[in-house]
Amino acid sequence: MTNSKSSTATGGAKRHLVVIDMQRAFREAGEWHIPRYDEAARTIAALSASGMDPILTRFVPDPEEKGSWSSYYDRWQSMRLDPADPLWDIELQGVEVRGSIDLPTFSKWGEELAERIPVGEEMVLTGVATDCCILATALGAADAGRYVTVVEDACAGQSDAAHDQTLDLLELLAPMVRVVKSDTLLV
Known part of the structure; x- marks a missing residue:
C-alpha cells in the first residue's frame, strides 16, 4: 500500500489519533x-502535541435504555445520569477539545469515525477502558478494514490485569490490530 500523506508501520497510510471516552x-x-x-x-497529550490531531469520543447514556441497556444500568444505577451531566464531560489536560463523537455504546466505531478514517488508513487508538470501549472499538474498526494501532501506555483498564489481558487478546488480531508503546510513535 502506498500513500504519501505520512509514513507508518501500515505502509504509509495516514494516521488518525482516536481518543476514547x-x-x-x-x-x-x-x-x-x-x-x-x-x-x-x-x-x-504527548501524542496530540506531536502533531496527531485527536478525534475525541464520549460515552453518553441513552435515557431510553433500549434492550439490555436497562439491565446494564440496573447494575450501575449511580450512572443513570442525564446525558448533559458534567460527569460526562471530557477531562483531558493538554488536549484541545473541539467537539466529540457521542455514542451510548461501548464501541465508538460507526458512521462518524468511518467517514473520518477511510479504508486502509490507520486508527491510533487511545483512551479508556482498554477492556471495554477500546476493545469494542478496535474490533469494529478492524472488521471495517481499518488498520488499528492500540497504544498500550495511552490506554487504561479497570485493572492492570484486565488491561494486559485485553492487549494480549488484541495482539492475536495482527496485522489488522497491533499493540505498541507510545515511544514508537513519538520518534
Missing part, C-alpha cells in the same frame, strides 16, 4: 473509576 466519569472516584486514567491522559 476520556471523561470525568472514568477519572473521578466512583463505580467507573479507571485507576491509571491520569497516566494514559499524559501519554495522549
Whole structure:
C-alpha cells in the first residue's frame, strides 16, 4: 500500500489519533473509576502535541435504555445520569477539545469515525477502558478494514490485569490490530 500523506508501520497510510471516552466519569472516584486514567491522559497529550490531531469520543447514556441497556444500568444505577451531566464531560489536560463523537455504546466505531478514517488508513487508538470501549472499538474498526494501532501506555483498564489481558487478546488480531508503546510513535 502506498500513500504519501505520512509514513507508518501500515505502509504509509495516514494516521488518525482516536481518543476514547476520556471523561470525568472514568477519572473521578466512583463505580467507573479507571485507576491509571491520569497516566494514559499524559501519554495522549504527548501524542496530540506531536502533531496527531485527536478525534475525541464520549460515552453518553441513552435515557431510553433500549434492550439490555436497562439491565446494564440496573447494575450501575449511580450512572443513570442525564446525558448533559458534567460527569460526562471530557477531562483531558493538554488536549484541545473541539467537539466529540457521542455514542451510548461501548464501541465508538460507526458512521462518524468511518467517514473520518477511510479504508486502509490507520486508527491510533487511545483512551479508556482498554477492556471495554477500546476493545469494542478496535474490533469494529478492524472488521471495517481499518488498520488499528492500540497504544498500550495511552490506554487504561479497570485493572492492570484486565488491561494486559485485553492487549494480549488484541495482539492475536495482527496485522489488522497491533499493540505498541507510545515511544514508537513519538520518534
